[in-house]
Every structure is written in structure tokens, then in C-alpha cells.
Amino acid sequence: MSPLELNSGDTAWMLTSAALVLLMTPGLALFYGGMVRAKSVLNMMMMSFGAMAIIAILWVLYGYSFAFGNDVGAGLLGNPGEFLGLKGLMAETDASYPTMAFVAFQAMFAIITVALISGAIADRAKFSTWMIFAALWATIVYFPIAHWVFDFTLTDDNDVVTHTGGWIANNLAAIDFAGGTAVHINAGAAGLALALVLGKRIGFKKDPMRPHNLPLVMLGAGLLWFGWFGFNAGSAVSAGNTASVAFVNTLVATAAASLAWLITEKIRDGHATSLGAASGIVAGLVAITPSCSSVSPIGAIILGLVAGVLCALAIGLKYKLGYDDSLDVVGVHLVGGLWGTIAIGFFATAAAPAGVDGLFYGGGFDQLWRQAVGAFAVLIVSFVVTYLIGLILEKTIGFRVDSDDEQRGVDQTEHAETGYDLTPIGALGRGLSFGGAHTGGATAPKNQEVKA
Template sequence: MPPDVLESLNSGDTAWVLAASALVLLMTPGLAFFYGGMSRSKSVLNMMMMSFGTIALVSVIWVLYGYSLAFSGDVGNGLIGNLDKIGLKDTLLTASGTSPELAFVAFQLMFAIITPALISGAIADRVKFGAWMVFVGIWVTVVYLPVAHWVFYFGDTSKTGDGGWLADSVLALDFAGGTAVHINAGMAALALALVVGKRVGWPKEQMRPHNLPFVLLGAGLLWFGWFGFNAGSALAANGQAAVAFVNTQVATGAAALGWIIVEKLRHGKSTTLGLASGAVAGLVAITPACASVNPLGAIAIGLIAGALCAVAVGLKYRLGFDDSLDVVGVHAVGGITGALLIGLFATGTVTGILTPESDGVNGLLMGGGLEQLGRQAIGVVAVGAFSFVATWVIAKLLDVTMGLRVTPEDEVSGIDQAAHAETAYDLGPSTGGGTGALAAAVAAAKEKPADKPADRKVEA
């Protein structure tokens, strides 16, 4: 590297960004377990394949042109980047802050991966895997890359109007992706679910999670990886990263409590699914705000988001759209909540932590006015509306041309067997030709009439 670039690099910051990148990647397998456990047993592999397939496809797209469109230059008005860094051209010998630019490339790649993966939960049990992969490729290109440019690209930080329009002109605060990731994915999930339609038998048929331990495992992996998602967005091992780390933890805990309290008040029981879902809702809500509020503000955001999302997930039954795994109720509602509450709870002691000569940004309840709340609202509406409309158009075109849904017969019998010729559990010939102990026991039981006293004695 050139001497001036080497002098700007910091080994500690570089190590933290690379470690945070690995943590964020872990979130997508964690999401696969979270969604997989919430799915029915006959479609769990397909659900998990959607996440892992997204990892593979988006990784290639990001190198070919994705990073360039999101983070190089600006074609005009802060809407999209250019192709100057296509194939990661000119990134090997450059720096991004105090780390090599390739470390930043890796970090932002993991955001680009998990965002479309989040959408998959809304269409569980009923979409062709090939159609899903085509959708991801188009959606990342048409929707995610422009929004990432709007929100995450700051251009020349010494002047305004040189970066993405939400970050650099509107000055909406989104530290780690409440709008670019969660509102974006949540509104896309709503549009895609509306185009694909309801599952066979929904809502009359009970479609409960088949493996709650998987759900808890996935939530735990998401919680762990989210420290890279939020604290890693500081792009340095500094005080801002420490604030984001602590806020992530306490907001998540508060949201989990908020969700199970609502469950207890409404249904008399607090569930493991509710606790896991509440934790994810808190992670979503604190994502945009983790470097804008103090820990008390983070607790408030978590409690509010946990309670609101617990109520919101039930609205799909009243409104009649089949969001299979509550992507809209958790990610859209949680992301909107966190982004808007910045306008109330932001404090200059945190927003100005890296620039002590500045007063920082204060929300309405922290001595500021309505200005920042207005900026946040612009970001929420712009990203939500663009994502919904663009996704609806993409989904309609794919549905007309190649078809999105599997056949009703394949959906009822199990999309795992129909789409992948596999099943998650070897329970006998009907689920993939297994010859396990359960299958043998069932076969033996069929050979002997159940009403013979001798049989009862042997069984006893």
C-alpha cells in the first residue's frame, strides 16, 4: 500500500471491523434456524435454503457490481452510485477510515446478504426455490443497492450534498440499518406476501412452529451476531462502538420483557416464541438508534418496540395477508419504531461523542425540537414506499413470467420433498424412505392385532 494509506490504518480498528463482519455473517445462519424452527416440519429445509442460497448469490453480486453501485461516487442527487469500482476495482490499496477498504467491503456485504434473507420469512411454505433466487438477484440490484446508497454512503464528509440523499442531505440518522435493512425488508415482505397469496388452509388451519428449540437457538445467534451489526457500524474500536454495544444489549432485553408482558396480559401465558420474537424486535428497533441514545433511552425504545410488535403481529389476521413468520410485524414495525423514536430520545451526549466540539443532535424529549423527528419520518416514508412499490412490481413480473408458487399439491405434501428431494427428519418411508427405529416400531405394531392380550403383555 502507498505510505500515506499505511499511515492511516489502525490494526485494532481493522481487527474489529473484520471480526464484526464475521459476526454479521453468522446472523444469516442464525436467521435460518430462527425461521426454520418457526416453519412447519415439511418445509424447514426450504426455509433454511432460502437464507443459505442468499448468502451464496449476494456474495457474488456484491463483488461484481453491488459494492460499486452502493458505495462509489454518485450518479446524481444522491440516488445511486456509479460503476467505478466494478469487480472491486481500485479497492486493494485504499483505506476506508482507519481500515483497509476491503474490510469495509466485507462488512457491508454481510448487510446486503441478511436484508433479502429477512424477506423470506413472509413467504414460507409456498414459493419455488428457483424463483426465490431470481427474486433475490433482482431485488438486491433494484431495491437494496439504491437504498444502501441513500442511507449509508456519506461521500466526502467534509461537505454536504456529496453522498446518499437521506444521509447527506436530509440528515436522517440510521446508524446500522433500521431503514436500509429492516424497514426495507419488512415492506418488501408485505408486498411479496400480497403477490404470492395465502398458504393453503390459512388462517383456518393451525400452522404452528415445529421446533421451538431451533427458534431459541436462532434468536441467540442473531443476538450474538447483532453486536457486530450495531457496534461494528462504528467502523472502529472506539467509544461509539461501546455505546452501541451496551444499547444493543439492554434494548433487546427490554423488548423481550415487553413482548412477554403483553402476552401475559392478553393470553395469560408467556411463551418461548414470544420471548425470542421480542428479543428480535428489540434488536431491530435499536439498530438505527444505537449510536443516538443513552442506555436509558435504549431501554425505553426496547420496551416500546417489544410491546408494539407483539400487538402488530396479530394484525395480519384482521387485515387478511399471510405474513408467515411475522416479518412485517417485527421488522417493518420494529424498524419504523426505532427510526422514529430517535426523534424523541436522541441525545447530544451520544450523537456528538466523536465530535465533542459539536452539540450533537437532541430529540424532542431531550431538549431538541421537532426537526430531527421530521427527518426521521422522511427516511421512514421514503424507504418504506420505495421498497413496497418496487418489490410489488418485481414480484408481479416474476409471477407472470416464471411463476412464484409451487403447486397446491406440493405445498400440502411438503415443499422440502417436492423442491429438494429431501426431508429434515427421517421418520419413515413417507418422509424419504427412512428405516429408523420409529418406522420399525410402527411396522411391528401393524403386524400384531392390537386386541390380543398377549400383545398388551409384551408391550407392557
């Protein structure tokens, strides 16, 4: 297709969707940041912003080629050198939008997948090791799995294969419209692995570890919901019917999940909480991600209702099984991703854009087993490889901060900052400054007496 055949509407939608997905990572930073204790809020947010910085660079250098280069064997990996540094892509297109628009869109998926993992190890991880982990995990785990799930085999007008993609998308023919496997199951399994490597926080199941700022959590959840329309509807890669169906399904599944979570809380605990509403939103978004092109709006509502109940109950598993998944990455993303991916095998309808019938629509078990194989393959590979990466880092350079630093707070020890200046205005005197904004102001001049 020549550049003259580009569709400006599709191009605009792709670029807008890419921006929406990028906004999800700061939204996640707020969501996670509000859920931790005050002494960890900056570190929690920095892990998301750190992922934005490192993954964006790696995606351009080789990540896109790993994920979308022509397959180099058994559907497991794209050709690492084919698009090294995005060579040859600045003037190329094989669709109704520029290839670089797709590069930008998929870069945002890589970023937020890495950022999602950080919630499982809140309060206790070294920031420097996290950044090294992010680079290694994206390279060894995410980029190849993105190839499995998102890279489709292409043929020309004569049915000659011009590009060979990944095994889940093509050989297995599992449906994952926007990343239930590659993003959520992947990140959830990785979060569980790291939580086991780093161990429990000091005081886990003994000390209160309540969210310190619920308005931040609610704001973050709202931004995630907003950005997720780019995540899901943008995955249609055109401004047409498929994007519209995905948009509506994303809306109603998320609403249903939030309601279901609140009802579950009310029955179980006697209260419907703001944290529950926000968590239900995320659970619904996770569950509808793989299925938004394959179910009807009614199917999306049912899927969301089940996700809200299932994830609300699943977050308690960490107390029963003894793993410290700080911000419920396992309970929401792993469980929600598994449900949303496998539910396609039940609720998919040929009337939806994906054109496949699930078990409840007369399609039998064919799509169900495909969905299950794809979901559990990603879960197992992600968990095993992440555990090995985390263990190697912990045994060599150290991944967990020491106990004194953890009790003091990783904001202070890792970044020399605090999220909130709680010192009374009059305590230091007007105009008195102990260093600039980027010094942290931690130490007063020796000749300056400070009176409380």
C-alpha cells in the first residue's frame, strides 16, 4: 500500500489511542501511589515513571523488532535485527496508518505491562535493581510474548505469506484482542514471582498497611478507565465498527465489575468502599481487555459482574497462602486476566467483530481449549522466567532493601525525598531554604539553628 492510500482518520485514532495508553501509566502511578503508605508513595510512583523511561528506549532499539519482526522459529521470537533502531520504518506502511503509528501504540503496551508488576513489591524494592529488572524482564519475557500474542501472519493478494507471526495468534488461534495474556496474565504472574523472591513486608498480617491517600487511588482509577478506551478500542487499529464495539464493551464491563465489587464488599464487610469501587474498575478493565471484540454488550456485562466478584474474593488469597502481593496485582491482573481470556471460550459470539462462537453460543469447546492453552502458557513461562531473573538479581546485587531502610521508608532511603512536607510553616521561618527542590532539603546548614 502506498503512502497515498493512508487513511487520516485511522492514523489520527492510532496516535490518539497511543497517547491515551501512555496516560494510563501515570494513572497507574497515582492508583498505586495512593494505595501504599505515605513513606512509600514516591518510590511507588517512580517505579512506573522509571518503566516509562527505560522501556521506551529499549522498544526503539530492539523491542519492536523482537515483537514484530518476521518470526525466526516456531512462533517464539521476531527477528531481532530486522527493525533494529526502527530502521526502514519511517517511510513504510502496510496498512491504512503509518507503521510508526503502530510502533508508538505498541510501545505504550510494553511500558504499562512492566509498570503493573511493581505493585506486587511495594515498600521493599531497591529502585536501581527495579530498573535493571525492568530492562531484563522486558527483553526476556515481554517482547517475545508480545510476538506470540500480537504479531499476526500476513499474506499478499495471492495468498503468499509475506510475514510470519507468533504461535498464540496464528498456530493456536487464541483470541486476545488487547492483551489479557501478554499484558495482564504476564504481569500478574511476574508480580507473584517477584513477591515470592522478595518475601513479605515487615509487619505483613500484623501491622495496618492501609492506603494513605484514597483520593489519589480514585483519580488513578479514573485515568486508567479513560486511557483504557485507547487500550482496547485502539487495538482495532482503525476508526471503525470494531473500535466502536470494543469501546462500548469496555464501558459496560467496567461499570458492572465496579458494581459487583461494591456489592461483594457490602455483603461481606458491611461497607461499600471507595477503594473497592476503584479496584472493581480495574478488575473490569482487565477482564474485558482480551474479549472486547468477541462478546456482545450483554456478554460484557456478565463478564464484568463475574470479574468484580471473583477479583474481590481473590485478593484475600495472599493472606491464606502467605505471599505478600502488596497491591493485589495477582488478585486483580492475574485472576482477572485469566477470567477474561478463558471466558471468551464461553461468551464469544459470531455476531461480534471477532466472528467466533463460544460454548454458550453453539461453538462447542474448540475456542475454550485454545483460550486456556494460551492463558496458561503465558502464566507458566512468565512466572518461571521472572522468578529466575528476580532470584539472580537478589542473590547478586540485591533486590530488597535492608530492614532498617524498609522501616524508615523507601522514599527516604532510595530517593532522599518525602511525598509530603508535614513541617509546620513557622517551624523553619519564612524564606528559609535548606537546599533546592532537587536536594530534598534534608539537612540544615550547620550554623543555622532551627527551632520548632
